[in-house]
Amino acid sequence: MMRQIRASQPLVNDPVLIEYINDLGNRLVKNAQDVNYSFEFFIIRNKEINAFAFFGGHVGIHSGLITLADTESELASVIGHEISHVTQRHLARRLEAQSRNQPLTTAAMISGVLLALVNPSVGMAALTTTMAASKQSSINFTRGNEQEADRVGIALLAQSGFDPQGAPDFFGKMAVKYRYTSKPPAMLLTHPVPESRIAEARVRAHGLETRPSAPSLNFALAKARIQARYESTAEENIAIFEDSIKKQNYTYKAAVNYGLALSLFENREYQAAKKILESLLSEDKNNLFYADALTDVYIKTKELDKALVMLSALNLLMPNNQVVTLNFANALVESSQYSEAEVLLQDYLLVKPGNFIAYDILTTVYEKQDKKALMHATKGEIFALLGAYSRAVDELQTGYNFTDNQPIVEKRIKARIIQFQDQEQKLKRL
Template identity: 45%
Template sequence: MLKHTRSLVCLCIATALSAPTPAFADTLNLPDIGTAASGTLTIDQELQYGDAYMRMLRSSAPIVSDPVLNEYIDSLGHRLVANASDVKTPFTFFLIRDRNINAFAFFGGYVALHSGLFLHAQSESELASVVAHEIAHVTQRHLARSMEEQARRSPATLAALAGSLLLAIASPQAGIAAMTATQAGSMQGQINYTRSNEKEADRFGISTMAQAGFDVNAMPRFFGRLSDEFRYASKPPPMLLTHPLPEDRITDSRARAQSYPARRVDPSLNYYLARARIIARYAGIESQAALDWMNRKGQGVSEDIKPSFDYGKALIYLDSKQLDQASTLLHNLIKQDPNNRFYLDAMSDLYIAQNQAGKAEKMLETALKSAPNNAVLTINYANALMKQNSNADAIKVLQRYTHDNPNDVNGWHLLSEANIHLGVSDEDLAARAEILALKANWNKAIQYYTQASQIAELGSLKQARYDARIDQLMVQRDRFLALQ
């Protein structure tokens, strides 16, 4: 499944360049090599390309639709974005379930992280160094600039490259084959340009990390460890193929980091909780092996991060139906930190597994008073209502949620399920249509909305809403197809 995704990303995006981080040019004293890329793509065009790529990825890549992890990486990413310069697009951060170490960014401010990064990054600052690097690729518009550079070398190259990118939208394999052929003549120039982008991204990334309060030395430390680990590997991880780590790049990032004042950064419990959640649920490890990992890694750690290992064990017990063991750990954790959403999410799952969904509902109602409209709490709250057959109430919650979070498939899936329970087939079809549209399955989405419109009462507001959405989807489909 990831084969097409990697091909598209590696050649369309990561190979053509990687994904740099925002910059503070006055402090970095970098030469002005241009960020406008006006000869290639406008910002609006980049947003259209980014939206198209994202829909393709949803249909082909194992994207992690986990509200708790999504909230964590979104918080981390936007903490960095808030301290970046030259930000011209919104940013979207998402996880792909893949044990390989990799990250990439593409048009429109989309940044993907492989879950494998959490298996190798030893601190939040190390993870932040990768995210900051990718943010810089977006803010410095390296993909557009790379295309512009190729166009300068040969006017035919840009047209051929653009055609290959567009072809890849409809047929990834054919698009990659076409791109490989058209780029052969200028490959060396492209590689050199990419390496300069990588160094620029590192420099801007370190500056962004410093502004955001992270340990800037985490970047050269993480890079150095990866380089040592995979120096003689016959098959290095994708990240080292698309983000090469020659010695001068590591040396340069180390020197850059050392130019900043030393800063002590406390361990981030949320990072370690996210890491434990990935080990427990997304690393493809057998439950006993995952428990052994938690016990082994949890020995001798500081009190600040010790709860993360108990949390990881609680998830493993919960998923393997060992509810008593999970209950003991989770009750102790939530007693220490009653508003922690990692714990609230797990406790909600525990109550539901114990056939006590009413307790989950009350707990989440209380939590929502402190954090109204929070995605993690709202999704869990709707789920708890549904488990008590309060589907009508759940639908009211989910209608607001999907309005505020239209790109979250979790909300649409639950909305579909709740309407199925009530026998409201037109609203079920509409919810499923939205999931299909998010995956660029335009025709099927339009078909579902058409069926919903036929079921709805003639002339009703509901039918008018469906028909209006059909018109919107047709416009989106035509815009998407026009990129081919």
């Protein structure tokens, strides 16, 4: 299912935002009960308000949901709710019940579930077609499931140091915002919020220790980054951030300045962006939001030495951090230090296998070094991450033709071909 999502949805392959949302999610996971595997949190570039979870601890959040939230506790409440759906096995229990009641194929159920989670308006139709006239034809969690996820999620919110009022506040905000609209957001199709449910959530939250959490700089920076990079035009965003600075309409001035710097960068005003980012980084030397943006600026202004000095220091402090590693590798490639970039990325992929961006940069590294066998093999890994196993095998077979009697590379490519063919056959059998 995750490979299908990578192939079909506009995932935000942004190391800084991925790092932020996984840090936030794992702060909740470490306090959750019945966690049997690591969770993966990802962001889909979509202004629709939605979040969903499915097997194996995969939790997707639409970018529009992050920008709608006013506090980190509100955002954490949605993530905690989705974590609770996973730990309480709601989706698994629902599919088990479906399989007992109807002779559905696994593929039909999975494809319908996937569509309904990511795009409820389309998915509901697909499920209705698949499940005929069944009364259980929607993926909406039952009222009992929702109540349980609310109860567990709100408790999890408090246990993790967030304000439990974030849950009723956010759902109440959604209910008010979309009360009179003909088309509710995707999240309300799978997570209806009647007044009774909001009231129950408020009562439940009041029963817990109230912890008004301090405003989060990283949350404010994440919102500013989404606005500057993924919403509106550069000119519009410059006007938005400059207006916020002028009216002092912000929680953190640093976050608004950061958003302005990103918008200036998108508008190719590199020197103006550099001035702001260097000032921000001087006040917060290990902030990866700033370091990531400043790396992009230094590459554009051909100040690669500055980028390498900054990233080398951060790499010693935070080895194998995805933001640092990927920016460092990119800067090394830009400065034609391909061998150093290759070693850095290979080491990173040993501990963090399956990173899409790392494979993409590594493909460029091998291409620059004219290592055709490894270049095609790495392209194969990228296609496999998208579930395109036939194309992955094609790339590997092409790479095999360039191995030039390198026994280790030949064996590795042969093994991966067999593995990908096996995965493809499993999908066909479904």
